Amino acid sequence: xxxxxxxxxxxxxxxxxxxxxxxxxxxxxxxxxxxxxxxxxxxxxxxxxxxxxxxxxxxxxxxxxxxxxxxxxxxxxxxxxxxxxxxxxxxxxxxxxxxxxxxxxxxxxxxxxxxxxxxxxxxxxxxxxxxxxxxxxxxxxxxxxxxxxxxxxxxxxxxxxxxxxxxxxxxxxxxxxxxxxxxxxxxxxxxxxxxxxxxxxxxxxxxxxxxxxxxxxxxxxxxxxxxxxxxxxxxxxxxxxxxxxxxxxxxxxxxxxxxxxxxxxxxxxxxxxxxxxxxxxxxxxxxxxxxxxxxxxxxxxxxxxxxxxxxxxxxxxxxxxxxxxxxxxxxxxxxxxxxxxxxxxxxxxxxxxxxxxxxxxxxxx
Amino acid sequence: xxxxxxxxxxxxxxxxxxxxxxxxxxxxxxxxxxxxxxxxxxxxxxxxxxxxxxxxxxxxxxxxxxxxxxxxxxxxxxxxxxxxxxxxxxxxxxxxxxxxxxxxxxxxxxxxxxxxxxxxxxxxxxxxxxxxxxxxxxxxxxxxxxxxxxxxxxxxxxxxxxxxxxxxxxxxxxxxxxxxxxxxxxxxxxxxxxxxxxxxxxxxxxxxxxxxxxxxxxxxxxxxxxxxxxxxxxxxxxxxxxxxxxxxxxxxxxxxxxxxxxxxxxxxxxxxxxxxxxxxxxxxxxxxxxxxxxxxxxxxxxxxxxxxxxxxxxxxxxxxxxxxxxxxxxxxxxxxxxxxxxxxxxxxxxxxxxxxxxxxxxxxx
Numbered sequence: 001x002x003x004x005x006x007x008x009x010x011x012x013x014x015x016x017x018x019x020x021x022x023x024x025x026x027x028x029x030x031x032x033x034x035x036x037x038x039x040x041x042x043x044x045x046x047x048x049x050x051x052x053x054x055x056x057x058x059x060x061x062x063x064x065x066x067x068x069x070x071x072x073x074x075x076x077x078x079x080x081x082x083x084x085x086x087x088x089x090x091x092x093x094x095x096x097x098x099x100x101x102x103x104x105x106x107x108x109x110x111x112x113x114x115x116x117x118x119x120x121x122x123x124x125x126x127x128x129x130x131x132x133x134x135x136x137x138x139x140x141x142x143x144x145x146x147x148x149x150x151x152x153x154x155x156x157x158x159x160x161x162x163x164x165x166x167x168x169x170x171x172x173x174x175x176x177x178x179x180x181x182x183x184x185x186x187x188x189x190x191x192x193x194x195x196x197x198x199x200x201x202x203x204x205x206x207x208x209x210x211x212x213x214x215x216x217x218x219x220x221x222x223x224x225x226x227x228x229x230x231x232x233x234x235x236x237x238x239x240x241x242x243x244x245x246x247x248x249x250x251x252x253x254x255x256x257x258x259x260x261x262x263x264x265x266x267x268x269x270x271x272x273x274x275x276x277x278x279x280x281x282x283x284x285x286x287x288x289x290x291x292x293x294x295x296x297x298x299x300x301x302x303x304x305x306x307x308x309x310x311x312x313x314x315x316x317x318x319x320x321x322x323x324x325x326x327x328x329x330x331x332x333x334x335x336x337x338x339x340x341x342x343x344x345x346x347x348x349x350x351x352x353x354x355x356x357x358x359x360x361x362x363x364x365x
Numbered sequence: 366x367x368x369x370x371x372x373x374x375x376x377x378x379x380x381x382x383x384x385x386x387x388x389x390x391x392x393x394x395x396x397x398x399x400x401x402x403x404x405x406x407x408x409x410x411x412x413x414x415x416x417x418x419x420x421x422x423x424x425x426x427x428x429x430x431x432x433x434x435x436x437x438x439x440x441x442x443x444x445x446x447x448x449x450x451x452x453x454x455x456x457x458x459x460x461x462x463x464x465x466x467x468x469x470x471x472x473x474x475x476x477x478x479x480x481x482x483x484x485x486x487x488x489x490x491x492x493x494x495x496x497x498x499x500x501x502x503x504x505x506x507x508x509x510x511x512x513x514x515x516x517x518x519x520x521x522x523x524x525x526x527x528x529x530x531x532x533x534x535x536x537x538x539x540x541x542x543x544x545x546x547x548x549x550x551x552x553x554x555x556x557x558x559x560x561x562x563x564x565x566x567x568x569x570x571x572x573x574x575x576x577x578x579x580x581x582x583x584x585x586x587x588x589x590x591x592x593x594x595x596x597x598x599x600x601x602x603x604x605x606x607x608x609x610x611x612x613x614x615x616x617x618x619x620x621x622x623x624x625x626x627x628x629x630x631x632x633x634x635x636x637x638x639x640x641x642x643x644x645x646x647x648x649x650x651x652x653x654x655x656x657x658x659x660x661x662x663x664x665x666x667x668x669x670x671x672x673x674x675x676x677x678x679x680x681x682x683x684x685x686x687x688x689x690x691x692x693x694x695x696x697x698x699x700x701x702x703x704x705x706x707x708x709x710x711x712x713x714x715x716x717x718x719x720x721x722x723x724x725x726x727x728x729x730x
Contacts, residue, residue, distance in 0.1 A: 033687070305724075307716055320702040320729055322398070322717050325710025329691065333703060337685040338696075340705060345690025351672055352687050359670075364685055 018147055019068040019122050020060055021110045024053055024081060024129045025100050029353045029365075030283050033334035034315070036353075037365055040077050042129035043084050046281065046291075048301035048315060053081075053129040057088055059136040063144060064125070068118070069093060071129070072110040074100035098247040104261040105253050108224060108231050111217050112238040120218035123147050126258075127212045131280055132290060138275035146214035146272045149182050156223060156266050157214040158185060160207030161274040166197035169282060171209035171259065173271050174200075182272040188264045207271065210278050213263065220262075227265045231255055284330040284346035288313040298323075302333070311343065337364050383512055384433040384487050385425055386475045389418055389446060389494045390465050394718045394730075395648050398699035399680070401718075402730055405442050407494035408449050411646065411656075413666035413680060418446075418494040422453055424501040428509060429490070433483070434458060436494070437475040439465035463612035469626040470618050473589060473596050476582050477603040485583040488512050491623075492577045496645055497655060503640035511579035511637045514547050521588060521631050522579040523550060525572030526639040531562035534647060536574035536624065538636050539565075547637040553629045572636065575643050578628065585627075592630045596620055649695040649711035653678040663688075667698070676708065702729050 024042040035041040042053040050058070057069055066088065072095040073081045085094055095113050097106060107126055114122060125143050133139050146157040160173045160183075168191060176184035188209065192200065200206035215223075224232035234253055241249055255261050263269060279290050291299045291313070298306045302316035306323045313330045314323055321333055330346050332339040339352070356364050389407040400406040407418040415423070422434055431453065437460040438446045450459055460478050462471060472491055479487060490508050498504050511522040525538045525548075533556060541549035553574065557565065565571035580588075589597035599618055606614055620626050628634060644655050656664045656678070663671045667681030671688040678695040679686055686698055695711050697704040704717070721729050 033685075305717075305720060307720060308710065308713075316703070319700075320398075320726070321705065322702065322721075323705045324713065324717060325707035326694070326705060329705070331703075331705050335684075337687065338681070338698060338703065340686065340688045340691060340694070340696050342690035345673065348673075348689065352670075352689060355670060355672060356687075361685070 017118075017122055018064055019070065019114050019118055019124055020064045021107065021114060021124050021126045022053065022056055022069065022071045022129045023103055023106050023110070023126065024071050024073045025077070025097075025103075025106060030349050031281075032349050032352055033337035033339050033364065034332055038080060040073075040080060041281075043080055044130075044281075046132060046287065048317075051084060052131070052281065053084060054088060056127065056129045056131075056133075059133060059139050060143075061136075063140045066090065067093070070095055070110060070114055072097060072106050074098075076100075098250040101250060101253050102255055103258040104228065104231060104255040105234075105250075107213070107220070107258050108235045109238055109250075111220050112235045115217040116239055118217075120221070121216060123150050123214065123216050124220070125212065125214045131210065131278060133276050133278050135276060142272060142275045143212075143214065145181055146212070149180055149270050149272060150214045150216060150219070152180065153268075153270060154219055155179075155215065155268050155270045156219065156263065157182065157270050157272055158263065159210040159212040159214075159274050160185075160271045161210050161276075161278045163201045163206065163208050166194065166201045167208070168192060168194055168197050170280065171211075172197075172200050172206045173209050175205050175207060175271065179270050182270045185269045185271045188259070190259070190264075207273070208278070209259075210274060211259075211280075213258070219268075223262050223266050223268070228255060228261045231261070283349070284313060284332070284341065285343050288330065288343060304331075313343070382483075382487055383429055384435065384479050384483055384489055385429045386472065386479060386489050386491045387418065387421055387434065387436045387494050388468055388471050388475070388491065389436050389438045390442070390462075390468075390471060395714050396646075397714050397717055398702035398704050398729065399697055403445060405438075405445060406646075408445055409495075409646075411497060411652065413682075416449060417496070417646065418449060419453060421492065421494045421496075421498075424498060424504050425490075425508075426501075428505045431455065432458070435460055435475060435479055437462060437471050439463075441465075463615040466615060466618050467620055468623040469593065469596060469620040470599075470615075472578075472585070472623050473600045474603055474615075476585050477600045480582040481604055485586070486581060488515050488579065488581050489585070490577065490579045496575070496643060498641050498643050500641060507637060507640045508577075508579065510546055511577070514545055514635050514637060515579045515581060515584070517545065518633075518635060519584055520544075520580065520633050520635045521584065521628065522547065522635050522637055523628065524575040524577040524579075524639050525550075525636045526575050526641075526643045528566045528571065528573050531559065531566045532573070533557060533559055533562050535645065536576075537562075537565050537571045538574050540570050540572060540636065544635050547635045550634045550636045553624070555624070555629075572638070573643070574624075575639060576624075576645075578623070584633075588627050588631050588633070593620060593626045596626070648714070649678060649697070649706065650708050653695065653708060669696075678708070 031044055035044045043051045045051045070093045074097045078096050095110050097109055150157045172189040174186040176186035281287055296310040298312040300314045304314040304316035304321045306312055308325045309323045311328045315332045317333045319333055328343045330341045330343055396409055400409045408416045410416045435458045439462045443461050460475050462474055515522045537554040539551040541551035646652055661675040663677040665679045669679040669681035669686045671677055673690045674688045675692045680697045682698045684698055693708045695706045695708055
């Protein structure tokens, strides 16, 4: 691990031709009240301090400088992101889509904007901002390896995580023949049934798909030309089209996710093994499962005190939050709104946003 | 009931010689975080709107005018009470003890101050401010009857409440021979053992002691002279002593509660049956027991929403509080502090204040 890290972070030539594109769209109502329309999930601070997005940027430090880290968001979420990125990234590195049209369009648009500035040979590490990743040096070593593989093989490189459970909400990669330090991805399986998930994990031949893609901008364009020619054509037009015409043009784009449109179809996909722990921060219960030491532990942040309590995820802010004699509970103080939920009911959080909507309490949505 | 009410409230002569003395001392940490050092229990608003004290004053309307309603508090709690009583009572009707020295001293001091202004023939209704009472017209009818009995018999009149359960935290009165509309109190039993409480309630010959005393000021003085001559002497001195000497004199007074010092010893006690529902607001669980419709009900106030929840007492403020899938829980947002407790753990609330004290978080105490 140390060898890979040293080799990659130490090579100025490799760094000069690399950039990061962080896809920061999506609403994430599952973390209500902390994430909602005006507070997107990438701005959610798991530890109560550093947002997932700021953590993602900080993790790249030493591998990719802030000047070459870009964040793509949709126009309706521009404001909170602009504010959150102040002092962290150059203002011009926030790429604003006129509309959210899925990850294939977001990546094509972001890559076009980056290629305009840095050229088509630039290798891009495309990643979401709402995953939990640690440790940071293992992450950098993995991405450096992915950059090397992407350049050496003109390939689309994905990252595979050794599964720690038979998760049914994740995508899986089947490990094929070795390619350098990596492996050919034989196939992708998206959100399997429980039995299939158990079989795959047990076989040892499948990894979780971390949703990270590394490739040269011109390789992306070539893949799009092959599997989604209309999107490749759009990508070429993005530079020429005027600001006034862009929104209508953008709304006319109708593509599925990048996984569906490109990755699952491409014959040129190489996997690299993650040298980090990873999980998709999907629900309050998922967060607690990931952070807790054991089932009786409490996970507290902010100004929280728990007495005679167990199995509690408590996220206090400045205000004091005292829990006494409770268990199996998530409690979140998000300033203007407080959530108190049975841990397993935190999966039903959509009921809350539906109820708020029904009552016309839109300011909390 | 109507007859008694009409007779009493309609008699100007009776009203002119009557006053109310509300004893508003005590800290009441059992309602943390809503009641604490700087927010005494009488200022606690059960319904999130009207404080117990304001409710007590409002209940007297039509029987005793605000000009003759007095509130006695200790000096360290003067500030929140002064603020709370603004616009409700004349400023001079807040009687400030230099120090909290128990109810016997508070009543003697308050009665002395009132007698200075209104004379020794004034009949006083002395009552705490932290009890839940309803309906108000039944309360007024009862107090009017107590005034009549106190005057007609030169007696100390107490109020007895038909018990709804074998409470061990309350005091009981044994019903003796009839005296007018009332009864001679044969004896008092304070905080009985569970078996004794059950026996008394079953016998039908005992009532809960509501902690309300009605008597002429000069009868009070006579009773004190008989049972606590040192306090009677102090009561006489209160008028003459200078403001500078009062605190030290006050601190030298060492007496038990008014119940112990006077009521339980007096041979001149008449009881009157309460024409109202009553409970001592003693704990969050007690409050929930009293307010709930049944064990599965939720009692919500403020900006609270409960989904798939039962047996919840939720007191939200301005901030939205959403509960989902929880049961047997009390949740209180008191502005700078939030309490989330299993209902039965709300009896252990002292653990919270001890823990806060241990951590030096005195601003929440």
